[in-house]
Amino acid sequence: MREPISSCALSPDGLSPSGERAFLKWAGGKRQLIPQLVSLLPPILPENSYFEPFLGSGALFLHLVATGLIKPTQARLSDNNEKLMAAWTDVQTKIGEVIEHLQNIAANYNHADPACYYALRDRYNTCSESGTERTALLIALNKTCFNGLYRESKKGLFNVPRGNYKNPNIVPETTLKAVHIALQGAELTTGSFEKTLDWAKPGDFVYFDPPYEPLSQSSSFRAYHKNGFNRTDQQRLAELVDQLTKRGVNVMLSNSTAPFIIQLYPQRDGLRLHRVTATRFINSNKDKRGAIQELVVTNYKINADSPKT
Ligand SMILES: C[S@@+](CC[C@H](N)C(=O)[O-])C[C@H]1O[C@@H](n2cnc3c(N)ncnc32)[C@H](O)[C@@H]1O
Structure with a gap:
């Protein structure tokens, strides 16, 4: 069932206050x-x-x-x-759950510790089922990995190394x-x-x-x-x-x-x-x-x- 969002934080031209429209950075993004x-x-x-x-x-x-x-x-x-389309579908229909998972990830994430990034990446790669937790992991990795790149190995495993960000925005709620x-x-x-x-x-x-x-x-x-x-x-x-x-x-x-x-x-x-x-x-x-x-x-x-x- 769709969760209603009562207030939309778009500016008159449709941008969120940070100027971002996309919730993911993507190689070849337009x-x-x-x-x-x-x-x-x-x-x-x-x-x-x-x-x-x-x-x-x-x-x-x-x-x-x-x-x-x-x-x-x-x-x-x-x-x-x-996994990308599952993320779009979760943002369409289960936004509350996605944001809640992201908040939990952010609360336990230490930007200064590379091991935190690789633990997230392992959790994502071992998530056997689709669901809002996997979607939140995909978004969190996109915010913390090298250049926001999404790349999979021949075995289908996400293999992008950690990005060098001081303070990545893991919960792009708006x-x-x-x-x-x-x-x-x-x-x-x-x-x-x-x-x-x-x-x-x-x-x-x-x-x-x-x-x-x-x-x-x-x-x-x-x-x-x-x-x-x-x-x-x-x-x-x-x-x-x-x-x-x-x-x-x-x-x-x-x-x-x-x-x-x-x-x-x-x-x-x-x-x-x-x-x-x-x-x-x-x-x-x-x-x-x-x-x-x-x-x-x-x-x-x-x-x-x-x-x-
Ligand atoms: C250049 S990117 C698109 C970027 C997008 N326009 C944006 O603004 O972010 C190409 C996309 O094609 C998808 N793709 C690759 N092979 C495909 C196929 N055979 N059918 C459909 N999508 C495919 C990739 O997953 C990737 O998301």
Whole structure:
């Protein structure tokens, strides 16, 4: 049963007082690209659905709800990371329990003692069942691990080392309550990206944000999940974009500017390729952090003055 939240601590533009919309930090999260993505959106009418099948921390979804561009009831959200989607579902339906577990974790956590972090990580990896305790552990690890990274080993174990924070906010209560409200009426599903899209109708909008094709071997980060995301997956995704285009569904897709990706989305098929600039922080090589060009593909026309490749 859903627990009601009586007061929403959102500012007029939908931000929590700390300015945060997402309750998780996620590799490839789109928070800083939002103004550029918003400038490339198609019209989303109230009768259209909004699909986000690589949800991660849901930066664009949360922005669209907070700014009134969509209502939560229009959203069909999914990701193939079962623990991540269980966390979104718990924030949607059992927010009180999640916050209570987080408060207990925070009360027993000593930031100065690395052993505390590794004990949390062991508890998370040995949690055999989904539930609000596992969700709270996932959130607490996200706040205390290196760079807020979520990465699993081939055996499916979370293996990110401890982050170096003086005072991490383990209980992001205001943000969690705001996200809880943003999710009321949204449909949440776990599964691969094709799973929900049979229901997409003409005029609906899909935002695809898959793991990026690496620009070089050393820049590769695709280990969100033990199964990874390879070139065959990128090709399956491009075929799906093609089918959706034929069905009149509006699609926006983010990826790297790797030549393999540019070739997958030929402009002649009604697709438009736009370059946006992002600053990326999650990279194993710290010298490679900084401004980088990324690709946004749309299958609809946007303003003539948008930057094109
Ligand atoms: C680049 S991240 C998305 C980031 C998100 N847009 C945000 O703002 O945080 C890619 C996401 O795709 C998910 N993923 C990887 N392979 C997938 C698949 N085959 N089907 C669905 N989701 C997948 C990962 O779990 C990860 O959350």
